[in-house]
Every structure is written in C-alpha cells, then in structure tokens.
Amino acid sequence: MSKTIETVDDVVIRFAGDSGDGMQLTGTQFTNTTALVGNDLSTLPDYPAEIRAPAGTLFGVSSFQLRFSSWDILTPGDQPDVLVAMNPAALKVHLKDLKKSGLIVANTDSFDDKNLALAGFAGNPLADDTLVDYQVIEVPITKLTLNALQGMGLTQKESVRCKNFFALGLMYWMYSRPMEPTEGWIKQKFGNEPKIAEANDKAMKAGYYYGESTEVFASRFEVKPAQLKPGLYRNITGNEATALGVVAAAKKAGIPLFYASYPITPASDILHNLSSYKNYGVKTFQAEDEIAAAGVAVGAAYAGNLAVTGTSGPGAALKSETISLGVMLELPIVIVDVQRGGPSTGLPTKTEQSDLLFVMYGRHGEAPAPIVAAATPADCFHMAYEAARIAVKYMTPVYLLTDGYLGNGSEPWLVPDSKELPTIPVTFRTDPENFHPYARNENNVRPWALPGTPGLEHRIGGLEKANITGNVSYDPDNHDFMVHLRAEKVAGIAKDIPLQEVYGEQSGDLLVMSWGGTYGAVRSTVDRLRKKGYKLSHAHLRYLNPFPRNLGEVLGNFGTIFVPEINLGQLARLLRSEYLIDVVQFNKVRGLPLRSTELEQAIVKTLEAIPANGKRS
C-alpha cells in the first residue's frame, strides 16, 4: 500500500507522557535520527523535578519538543504541529500550546476513567467536542505494543514499557525517517539484555508498519535536508558543549582540566560528561557540597590546573564567599551557572535568566568578576572556551552563564577543528630572581606561580595584600589602591573582547537588545518583523562584564532600546546604570523560553508608540 508523501519544510513535534513513559528518550532518538537526515533542528526538553511523579497526574507529565526544518532555525518553536499524547494528563497539559488544527496522536488505551479523572477531564475528550479544532488520530498504542511482543516471554510490565518505541516508530514513518540509527542505538544500549533490545526494536517496527498499513493515515510527510554550511556536524546540547569547551580550552592552554562540582539540576550533565573524559587527563571531583566544590577549584587553580566548577542558582549562592576569595587570590577559575527558575529551589528543571545580577554583584566586598553568556546550545562551547581564556589570561574567576533551556536543549553544531580555536597562552613563573607574587604585567595581571617551583615559595590568602609583595597589608591607602586595581583589571578586559555587533541597520529608531539563551527567540522574531517591513535592529550580548567597549556608542545610535529577558529586567538595570539611558523592558518569567508571538506583539507595540515610525514607507 503506498501513500502520498507531502513535503513540508518546518515541523514542531511534542512527545508528552508520564515521567516514566520514556518521553525524553523518545525525543532524543527522534532528534538524533533527524540530525543524521540533515535537517536543522532545535529541541526543548521539559520534565518535572520529581523522578517518577505519580502516574497519570498533571504534574508528572514529561515532554520533549523538537523542531526540524529544511532551513536554518533558531528556536524549538512556540506551538507544536503535532502532539503525541501518551495519556490524558499529557493531552491536558499540552493542548493549550498546540497549533489550531494541529495533529494529536493519542494513545487511546490510557484514556480510561481513572486517567481521565487524574487529568481532570469531566468526560473523554476523544469522545466529546473538546478536540473539534484539531485532527485527532486515535491509536491503541499499549495494546498494539503488547500484540507485537506476544510470545516473547516478557512480563506484561516489560512489554508495556516498550510502548514509547512504538510511538517513535510511528513518528518515524510519518516523517519518513530511517529506523537504522535507533536500531543501532538499541543494540548498543541493551547489549546485555538481548530480549529487551529485541522487544524495543520490535515495538518500533510495529509502530512504523502500523503507520504504513492502516487506513488511519492518509499521507505521510517529508522534510528535506536543510542547506547548512558545509562541514562536519553533530547534534549537541548546551551542557555537552560546555564540557567540550573547557576540555578544548585546557588542551589548547596545555594545562590539565580540573572540574569540581556538586550535583545539581540542570548542571549535572556537565559533570557526567567530564567524568567520562579521563583519558583526556581530565580530573573530576564530586565534592561534598557546593562550597567545597568551589574551594577545591581554588586549590586546583593554585596548583596550575584549569579549574572549573559548575552549578545552578542555589549553588552559585553557596559558592559566593569562595569566589570572593578567588578574586582576592587572583586565581583563574571558571564558574558555570546553568540558570534555573528561582528564588530558592524554585523551578529546578525550568529555565530562567535571573542570576545575572547575582553573578555581577553577589559577592561581599568590591569583588569584580567577568561574566560571559552563551547564546545557543552550541555557543556554550565557544563561551566556555572564552571564559577559560579570559580566566587564565587575567588570573581571575570568570562566570559563564547558560540556562536550563540551553543546557538541555540541542542543535546541530558545525564542529570546529581544534587548530582553528584561538590560542590560550599560559606561562608559569619559574624565575626566582625578583619574584613577587603580586607583581603586575601590562594588563595588571599577577604571575601564576605554582607550588612545587623551587625558589618561589610564597603565601597568598584572603587578607588584603600589599601590591607587588603580596604581604598582608592593613594600610588604608594600599586597600584603596587594591580595590581600584582589581576593578580596573576586570574593566580592562573590554579591550580583549569583540566589539558588539548589530544585526540590521547600525542606527535607527529601535534596537532590540538581548543576552543569553533568548537569542533564538529574539533573532527569529526580529527577522520576521523585518521581513514584514518593520525597521528594527538586534544586538545580542555575550559579554556581560565588562560590556563590549563600543556598547555605549551602539546604544546611542538608536532612539529606543527594547530589552526582552526571562527575569524582571536585570540587563535593563545594568544598561540604565552603566549608560544613563532608559530602555523598554519585556519580561516573561514562565520558566520557559520566550514565545516568539508574544515578543512580536510587544515589539510591534513599542514600534508603533515611536512617533513617525512603524512600517518603512
């Protein structure tokens, strides 16, 4: 039976089910296969903080959204075209996001009275008119999976667990994806459990052939490969990219990488990745707490390693005192903050941009520290590399801000050749002649002198230091001098970072100014508005402290500055205080990436409020 194949160029699928249904795995498999097919893609995993929330409940729903396309995309999409709902709760939670007339693939087997009640449906939405605006495809996924696995000698429970592979197979069929990559993965993953491997494989194929053979589906779709820049690509999450970025920086600097961390969502994957790179000389240290992790990093830095500690908001707060010590000791340490919803435990698995002011000012005393922020999952590689470069060149703690969306989200990454990466020169002081631990070079940077070096025995510590000698000093004028010196050293990094680029016209009425993980949403919105004829430009900041040295000039070239953020206006506040200008804020703090549609409306409103502007005439 052959069915028609419809070509589409942009699809957003959301897999949703119980947190035990394997939706993250399903999404990841679909993503990897889609990457291999050559589409551009962007993903948004969204899962509850609970490991296994009670089955069937609304708060136990886990989802994985994937957008793939035959052109260059920047976001995982606002509204799915397809929702795979493994149970009523998944339907309930995600229906409001689905595009009108979007497709729902529902596992009818789970739409029983108990699950419907748990999801808060008064009746069965598949039977009443709840879903009239959508196309609904009812598939008894559980039953079909059980049928497919009959006679394999599996328990009922084991068989039911394979149902996500059935759903995956069905989607593979629907979007004309090959099954081979997942077949290979199953073999590798379940190598020790051949029966489970076979069952998952069978379930996937059953799903695929179900699509092929039933009358339910009239047609299937095809998304042609995207025209990406030539080269070798891999799909990468932000956390993977961060891990690779610091490994690369250490290799290029010719010093060992030392990662000290305490597990915390959503940063733990960095620790997981780095702990598997032992044969790259990477040392990882799972500390007893966040404070210890920072302290271990301080010690490793003193001993000459590229010291990195990773965390998220609550951990960043705990590390604060130790990072102040790092500022006083003038040692290179990279602190990765994968931001999540706060305050307190907040929304551990959700994204936010609310630690900017914390890493800027959240240390006692006058304790300046450079801050860089990644724009996309793959950009985490480059900004982690930059953070390391700045840290060792300027002997200072440096913050790298990413966020839950960047950390867990993924996109294709054009893999760089290590030869193309900027050099990171490191020289350790070895000459005892005239050695002083707090002597300065032309950048106000003190020497890196490692314990173990004969003749350089010296003591450093948290007490204020006399410049040059590094001896303890309570002298008032020396303290005043040192406070200024530390601030100037960090401010001076501005001459060593790229100028701020502006997308679109270099001057005009409106500049949209964003930073961090909102890049994709903001750039695609600006693009769309420009295509509609609106006149506006976009600048995305990756260096937050110090700011690029031309930023004041850039801001001065525009009548209105519009600053969208997933916080209450933290960059806005920095821009106001640094440049004495006002800015228009757009703030949505939902624990999710900004929605392009909302952003578009807000920008249009701002544009229309600008006298004699609006559309280009």
Next chain:
Amino acid sequence: MAGTNGNGETLKQSPAQPKKYTAKDFASDQDVRWCPGCGDYSVLAQVQRILPDLDVPKEKQIFISGIGCSSRFPYYMNAYGIHGIHGRAPAIASGVKSANPDLTVWVATGDGDALSIGGNHIIHALRRNIGLKILMFNNRIYGLTKGQYSPTSELGKKTKSSPFGTIDYPFNPVQLALGSGGTFVARSMDRDPKHLQQVLLRAAKHDGTAFTDIFQNCNVFNDGAYFLYTEKDTRPDNVLYVEHGKPLVFGKENDKGIKLEGFTPKVISLKDGKHSISDVLVYDETSYELAVLVATFGDRPGFPMPIGVFFKADRPSYEKMMTDQIEAVTKKRGAGDLDKLLKSGNTWTVTAN
C-alpha cells in the same frame, strides 16, 4: 618591575638530592603575631623542627588554613601557603593535592574552623583518605573572635556567649575522625614538644589523611584548659600515652593500667597485689575496635586522657586512586585526541551543492 605573568621557561625539576634543611629554613620573614605565651608557638616550632627530617624539598611543602588564630600558620612558614576562608581549608587543600599529588599538603585549622563551620569538609576529607596532614589546634575556645565557646568546649562552660554555661555537648575529635574513616588518627599536646614532634613526623609520613588533635593552650581566653594533662605534677596520673605494641600503663610510677573485661575497660592498680602487668591491655594501633574504645577514655570518669597515635591503617589514598583510574582508562581507551572527541557522537557531513 620584573616578575610578570611568566617568562616562557618550563618548570625546573627539584634537585634529586634534597638539601639538608634546618628548622630555620622553614621560618618565613613575617613577624609572628600570636599572643605572647600562646600554645601556637610550640606547634609552629615543632613543625619547623620535623620538616628537615622529611627529605621533602621546601618548595613541595604547602600549608593551607582556614580562619582563626591558628590559621595564620601559613604566613609564618617559608613554604607555599594559602590562608583560606573559614572552615574551607580541607576543600582548598583537596584541590591542591588532587591537582598535584607530588606536594606535601598540610592543613592548619582550629576546633571552631574544623569542627564547626568546616565540619562537613573535615569528615569528607577523612572519608576520602586524601593526602592531607591535618593539624587541629584544639584550644576549646574561639580566640580570634575573643572568647566564645567552641564545639570542643566542655558542657556548662561559661564564656562570653554562654554566661550561664553552655548547653552544647562537645565533640570528641578523635572519635569523630575515627567515625569518618580516618586512616591516621592521633592526639598530642603543645606542652609536650617531644611527643608532638614524634606524632607530627608520623603524620607527615602517612599516606592518606592524617588527623592530629593538638591540645593547645589559649592563655588569654581559656588559660589552663589542659593543665591537668600538660603540667609535670598532674600529667603522669591523668595522661595515658598510647603506643603501638606497648601495655596501656600510666601513673607516676607506671603503677596503673587499663584492663579489658569483656568489652568494658577498667583502670587497675598494679600495686594492689591483685593485678600484674600481664593483665594490662597491649595497644594495637591497627585495631579499629581498640581505637574506638580508647578514644572514649577522656570522657570516662576516672580514666586518663589518651594521647598518641590511636589508629593507623594502610588504605589507598584518594589521589592515588584518581591517578590510577586516569592511567587505567587512558591505557584502555588510548590518550584522548581533542579533534576525535569534538567529532565524536552522531555526526554527519554537509557538503556544498
């Protein structure tokens, strides 16, 4: 000003034959600023005295401290040093030691620094058996903040922050270290320099975490806290020197001993005609059970305060296992190639067309 960020030279190797040091070689040019008469002076002097016996070059010695009077220690040593922040010395030292296992890493800390604000780091350093030589200056008081009770102050002690007496039970640091998995657990006293030197030398040579609880007199805020144990006339009857392979005897004329009846220790007289030296328990520092039992003596009425090496076990250190694991994985997988790593995973090639 010379001495800027590096000059391109590679690290010089330490001389194969370390020079013979004297205690003076380890004294820095900084004036020592502890109160006159403080017990810290003695600990500093004993450390400087034993270092020449270690055959470790000066540049491989590093002293790391937290906050408190004793934590000024690194400034007075002519070696590498970090004066850290309150309670965190074991964490900073763990970073140094695991980054460079070749260094001899000392931690100078106090009873407040180690057991109160830094309690978590102390127990985990001991648990990991990481190669730190922890000197805990235990004066049972907060000195630098001028006289509040500490986690080793005895119950009911009147201090500035407990005018009616404390209601906190104190830690027994030896028990804590044993319970945390310490592989070298000892106690000594500032006013017994010979003993302190012996213990410190053994601590320095121990592979793994070495924890020494050092009774130290704060003559300003807690003067005489240990005089019962440290002074000539009272010491013999109140201190039990614990030594491997030796019977547990004490007293002015070695006339008292410890006998074990079942699990219960008893103080016996060797002069009463009922007991002889053969009844006395012979100490075995490799016995964890004995260490745990003897560690309690100081808290038992009628028992002497035990001093010495309670426990010593040979267990692979954290840094050794870390190095070994890296070597093993490298052997198995081959030395990592950066480009291979970057290009690993599911990759695909986009060609121009």
